[in-house]
Amino acid sequence: MIKKYTIYKTDNWNMMTVEVHGRQRVLREISDQWGEETHTFMSRPAMIEWAERRFDAEKFEGSEEERQTILNALKDV
Template identity: 45%
Template sequence: MFKKHVIYKQDKYNMLTVEEQGKTLVVRHISDQWGEEGFQFISRAELLHWADNFFRKEDFIGREDELEQIMSNLRSI
């Protein structure tokens, strides 16, 4: 059984989920702009490194709380 974490969900077209599949972390990013993207990571550290690059602070100016919530949800996995 895989454990699924919803990192954020704005609607059915804008969300980020992480599934724990054994030692592998599978990220599914769905956006209305780009469709669905999938990423696989073999460690939590690798996932967090990706997230630091994917969720840039410049993109969240004025929404710093939203960025902190996303990163907090990812760190809790």
């Protein structure tokens, strides 16, 4: 059984979803600037480690509250 989680969705072109396939997590990041990127993680800790690098506080363009909301949503998957 596959479970799908929406991490954020600002419109039809800017969103992030995670599908859980047993232990494996498939993260899809869709952007109107970059297209679609798919990342496959073999464990939840690996996904969280990637997310902390991807949403680094110094490089994130949104507010700290937005950043924490995204990170918390990923930790809840």
